[in-house]
Amino acid sequence: MAERGTSRRPDHLSAVPDAGPEKAPEKGSEPADLLRAVARGDEKAFARLYDLVAPRVYGLIRRVLRDPAQSEEVAQEVLVEVWRTAARFDPARGSATSWICTIAHRRAVDRVRAEQSAAERLAFVGRAQVDIPYDSVADEVSGRLERQQVRRCLSDLTELQRQAVTLAYYQGHTYPQVAELLGAPLPTVKTRMRDGLIRLRDCLGAGVPA
Amino acid sequence: MIHGLIGPYVLDAVDDIERATFERHLRECDVCRADVDELREASARLADGAWSVPPPALRDNVLSAITSVRQIAPISPAPVRTARPRRRLRVVAAAAAVVVAVAGAATVASVIQNDRVRRAHDRAEAAQAAEARVRAVLAAPDLVVREEPVTGGGRVTVASSKLHDAGVIMLAAGSAPAGGKVYQLWTIRSRQPVNEGALAPGQTTSVQIVDGVSQASDVGVSIEPPGGSTTPTTPLAADVKL
Numbered sequence: 114m115a116e117r118g119t120s121r122r123p124d125h126l127s128a129v130p131d132a133g134p135e136k137a138p139e140k141g142s143e144p145a146d147l148l149r150a151v152a153r154g155d156e157k158a159f160a161r162l163y164d165l166v167a168p169r170v171y172g173l174i175r176r177v178l179r180d181p182a183q184s185e186e187v188a189q190e191v192l193v194e195v196w197r198t199a200a201r202f203d204p205a206r207g208s209a210t211s212w213i214c215t216i217a218h219r220r221a222v223d224r225v226r227a228e229q230s231a232a233e234r235l236a237f238v239g240r241a242q243v244d245i246p247y248d249s250v251a252d253e254v255s256g257r258l259e260r261q262q263v264r265r266c267l268s269d270l271t272e273l274q275r276q277a278v279t280l281a282y283y284q285g286h287t288y289p290q291v292a293e294l295l296g297a298p299l300p301t302v303k304t305r306m307r308d309g310l311i312r313l314r315d316c317l318g319a320g321v322p323a
Numbered sequence: 324m325i326h327g328l329i330g331p332y333v334l335d336a337v338d339d340i341e342r343a344t345f346e347r348h349l350r351e352c353d354v355c356r357a358d359v360d361e362l363r364e365a366s367a368r369l370a371d372g373a374w375s376v377p378p379p380a381l382r383d384n385v386l387s388a389i390t391s392v393r394q395i396a397p398i399s400p401a402p403v404r405t406a407r408p409r410r411r412l413r414v415v416a417a418a419a420a421v422v423v424a425v426a427g428a429a430t431v432a433s434v435i436q437n438d439r440v441r442r443a444h445d446r447a448e449a450a451q452a453a454e455a456r457v458r459a460v461l462a463a464p465d466l467v468v469r470e471e472p473v474t475g476g477g478r479v480t481v482a483s484s485k486l487h488d489a490g491v492i493m494l495a496a497g498s499a500p501a502g503g504k505v506y507q508l509w510t511i512r513s514r515q516p517v518n519e520g521a522l523a524p525g526q527t528t529s530v531q532i533v534d535g536v537s538q539a540s541d542v543g544v545s546i547e548p549p550g551g552s553t554t555p556t557t558p559l560a561a562d563v564k565l
Contacts, residue, residue, distance in 0.1 A: 135430070152394070152397060156390070160386055161371055163382060167377050168374050169374055170371045172370065172373040172440075173369075173371070176373035176375075185377070185381055187382075189388065192385045193389055197393070197394050201395065210367060210370075211363050211364045211367035214366075215367060222335045260374060262371070264462075267372070268535075269465065277330075278334065278366075281336035282366060287336050287337060300327070306334055307327075310333060310362045310365050311363045313364060314365035318365075
């Protein structure tokens, strides 16, 4: 808990239901501390970091890619990348969670775009017709506590802000694609994305779980 | 106005050319870098909204993969910096101050992408399937989730949204009913049971979307002969009050 004394903004991951038996975060168990230990080659710290961040990393990638097998593959790449480049994490620039999610999101988006341009996305239609696997839906619900705050804050955005932000973030669309999908001018979409993020930041910042 | 790309950049909604251009801009602009860092904290929280338990094999695979991956060395010992105070974005001022021409190539790239997205969009429209509906309901801002145990093991979860006037019933029973019988799902509307579908013999899990949940008071599960019944013939094995 030593880290809590500083004015560093709290790490959002501390709100995750802990995979381990201990409930209260002990010293050195925060993602930023773990990441620093990982940078020194500490494999045990990496395993604990994995337990904290994997549901977010995997969930985010899966939301963007949809295909479970591909998501698993990309999640593995991302988590190995976290191990490899842990030394690059700079706590002065943001939380460990945010650093890791940034890597995950970019990888997922890169993969979606590569797919879009490589094939005609034959699987696109097929995927939507597949029976709904129970597990994937149950997963959706299991993380609902984590989601509640984000969902509440998203609902505070204007319709256009929310659409612009979520189409880009959860579906990996570029802003010209978002403009096309929403039938809105490019400059408007750019502005809505920025304003949406600012509002989201203000809303989330007000109620960051301790 | 390259700075106008801050929102798309943070959301990874730019193409490679724009990304490179924007990052070049960031290297010369401390204020912009701080703005990006702040918005990144917000955008990363969107990952909360996608939280999903990974397959157990992923953990083993990752932990065994890292043993053969060499880490990059730290550039320098991590400097102890005082956290900067929280402050408002100075986007407008920065945007007014910085004017950078974007390469014409970016426009060409957008045109190609627009064409692609149109085709994807057409296909997506043609494929409005149950999964999309389920996910739409689950993503509703007013989603309410209720759960009850099923007699004989397992549970039934009902996630409903007034906005969508729809709900998703998720049944995960511990085991299939004995004697070749099946689980059947019901809603109770004006005290009358309405059939919401029977499972196949041996089937223990199901995801079912139901419309008009605002008129339903309960979601029930009963055990019925194969093919289901028109009204429950056994006491409900689970009853979720809405």
